[in-house]
Amino acid sequence: xxxxxxxxxxxxxxxxxxxxxxxxxxxxxxxxxxxxxxxxxxxxxxxxxxxxxxxxxxxxxxxxxxxxxxxxxxxxxxxxxxxxxxxxxxxxxxxxxxxxxxxxxxxxxxxxxxxxxxxxxxxxxxxxxxxxxxxxxxxxxxxxxxxxxxxxxxxxxxx
Amino acid sequence: xxxxxxxxxxxxxxxxxxxxxxxxxxxxxxxxxxxxxxxxxxxxxxxxxxxxxxxxxxxxxxxxxxxxxxxxxxxxxxxxxxxxxxxxxxxxxxxxxxxxxxxxxxxxxxxxxxxxxxxxxxxx
Numbered sequence: 001x002x003x004x005x006x007x008x009x010x011x012x013x014x015x016x017x018x019x020x021x022x023x024x025x026x027x028x029x030x031x032x033x034x035x036x037x038x039x040x041x042x043x044x045x046x047x048x049x050x051x052x053x054x055x056x057x058x059x060x061x062x063x064x065x066x067x068x069x070x071x072x073x074x075x076x077x078x079x080x081x082x083x084x085x086x087x088x089x090x091x092x093x094x095x096x097x098x099x100x101x102x103x104x105x106x107x108x109x110x111x112x113x114x115x116x117x118x119x120x121x122x123x124x125x126x127x128x129x130x131x132x133x134x135x136x137x138x139x140x141x142x143x144x145x146x147x148x149x150x151x152x153x154x155x156x157x158x159x
Numbered sequence: 160x161x162x163x164x165x166x167x168x169x170x171x172x173x174x175x176x177x178x179x180x181x182x183x184x185x186x187x188x189x190x191x192x193x194x195x196x197x198x199x200x201x202x203x204x205x206x207x208x209x210x211x212x213x214x215x216x217x218x219x220x221x222x223x224x225x226x227x228x229x230x231x232x233x234x235x236x237x238x239x240x241x242x243x244x245x246x247x248x249x250x251x252x253x254x255x256x257x258x259x260x261x262x263x264x265x266x267x268x269x270x271x272x273x274x275x276x277x278x279x280x281x282x283x
Binding site for chain 2 (some may be wrong): 042043045046055060124126128137148150151155
């Protein structure tokens, strides 16, 4: 017998052993994939979360100064706010656009987030524009339990 | 004989197999424990971010009132707390404590320590 044949014989496995090894390899590969998927998901969510916190911080300051500077709101819809002087705040392709006269300023929102507007009024208080930055679910619907609320008081009331 | 011996070397003992499986299970448990901790931290950070916005929105509303007393401060603070939805997501609570000059607004973590405290001067 040659050396090669001997070596071949040494490495021979039974069918049962081979099947066990295949199953174990399958389990390990599935676990590795699961770990990778979960880690990626957490990583992606944290990136979005960091972006959201940064966006909220930047947008809240700008929104308030914009609302205070433009006076009374003429119309408040869930996707846009129109002021009496013609200035507009609106959502455009995942961007929050502030238009005042000829100038536009836009903020990119984190992926999977959207903005809604509302007007709130209480007796004895000036009306306020509420902007909710909310997460979208897999069907692109707003998740109403996951939002950040920003209030900006309107100076001069509404029409 | 030599071939047989070499084959014997490749066998594993039952304790070794049990040890290997145990190690695998410990590693899996560690992974899921870490994932769960990260998710809890995620919830906590979200709650903290919302808690800060509650106080920020309260101050914005108070700033635009000509005058306010302690009842207005309390009503606005609790209104913002309710509308922020923080109550549904975390165990953080709103703390309102009147003092000599005004009131202290606080968002209290579930361990009893304040996340943020703001003292506001107002009339009683």
